[in-house]
Amino acid sequence: MIAGNRTINYLRISVTDRCNFRCRYCVPASPFTVIEHEKIARYEEILRITRLGCELGITKVRITGGEPFVRKGIFSFLEQLCRLDALQDISITTNGALLTREKIKALIQMGIRRLNFSLDTLDPVKFFAITGRDRYHRVWDSIMTAHDLGISPIKINAVALRGFNDDEICAIAGLTKKYPFHIRFIEYMPMGDSDIERQQQILTREIHARIEATLGPLIPMEREYNDGPAKKFKLSNARGVVGFITPISSHFCSECNRLRLTSRGTLRPCLLNDYEQDILSPLRAGASDHQLKSIIESTLTHKPLFHSLNDPKAKNIPISHMNSIGG
Numbered sequence: 001m002i003a004g005n006r007t008i009n010y011l012r013i014s015v016t017d018r019c020n021f022r023c024r025y026c027v028p029a030s031p032f033t034v035i036e037h038e039k040i041a042r043y044e045e046i047l048r049i050t051r052l053g054c055e056l057g058i059t060k061v062r063i064t065g066g067e068p069f070v071r072k073g074i075f076s077f078l079e080q081l082c083r084l085d086a087l088q089d090i091s092i093t094t095n096g097a098l099l100t101r102e103k104i105k106a107l108i109q110m111g112i113r114r115l116n117f118s119l120d121t122l123d124p125v126k127f128f129a130i131t132g133r134d135r136y137h138r139v140w141d142s143i144m145t146a147h148d149l150g151i152s153p154i155k156i157n158a159v160a161l162r163g164f165n166d167d168e169i170c171a172i173a174g175l176t177k178k179y180p181f182h183i184r185f186i187e188y189m190p191m192g193d194s195d196i197e198r199q200q201q202i203l204t205r206e207i208h209a210r211i212e213a214t215l216g217p218l219i220p221m222e223r224e225y226n227d228g229p230a231k232k233f234k235l236s237n238a239r240g241v242v243g244f245i246t247p248i249s250s251h252f253c254s255e256c257n258r259l260r261l262t263s264r265g266t267l268r269p270c271l272l273n274d275y276e277q278d279i280l281s282p283l284r285a286g287a288s289d290h291q292l293k294s295i296i297e298s299t300l301t302h303k304p305l306f307h308s309l310n311d312p313k314a315k316n317i318p319i320s321h322m323n324s325i326g327g
Helices: 043-055 074-081 101-110 124-131 136-148 166-173 204-215 280-284 289-300
Strands: 010-014 060-064 089-094 114-118 154-159 182-186 218-220 231-235 241-245 258-261 266-268
Touching: 010 043, 043 074, 043 258, 043 280, 043 289, 060 074, 074 089, 074 101, 101 136, 114 136, 124 136, 136 154, 166 182, 166 204, 204 218, 204 231, 204 241, 258 289, 266 289, 280 289
Parallel strands: 010 060, 010 258, 060 089, 089 114, 114 154, 154 182, 182 241
Antiparallel strands: 218 231, 231 241, 258 266
């Protein structure tokens, strides 16, 4: 599929808006309700939409939530997803708190070799402060179990926030000295009514400078075929990779190859724009495969060439929250 001059071959699928964490930059600061079960796309509906996406050129899928492993039946769904021959790459983003050795082994048996973990701090006290849950050691155990079982690459996503975890930037990046992890620092994206203040945002140039000042030069790495938006670097003699995802300081909209399917069954061509197209209602009303493909293709005509999230005066800042979209 083509959107502008971009080839769209990557589908991010949110299977649920529910999560066992309450991360401050993800869920709304104000009271909120989860989506009613009947309004969440059923697994068979997600599989049909994904199959049609594959027929249009989708080759890569990432499963997200909320937290995907809170949804009942997720492993049966993943088994069926892995049977779609057109998919060359299937990965999962998780907080890791619900993973066990047996579950990770099951993922490997299906053919899933890539996991992204969210981990913003190496301090259990700060972990509780950001997530609302005392699960730091459980998450770290999941990461190490995945490492021991051969999951590769293991990517660890960290949002650096001034006055909260910015004193840990070098310690987090330093994990790459010991482990072959891909540590990715993601600039905070001010969406919805999160209780994170914009002034807590730290841009990549500052993170980069802090790492180099303490750990030495960051050596640029060449991009590979399946790379996402992260700009990759390597510390001297490191086993892993330090990456930076820069939606604010240097947007990568012109390179974006993604389409999102939310847990509500809407297609979202841009994370940072509130435009969505309902595909679940037509599917449930009996739409043909041809009609559903037309909806997918029509959605991509609304994929923007840029976003305005780095402009504090912009009027089109997304009001959606990350938990309602999928990470």
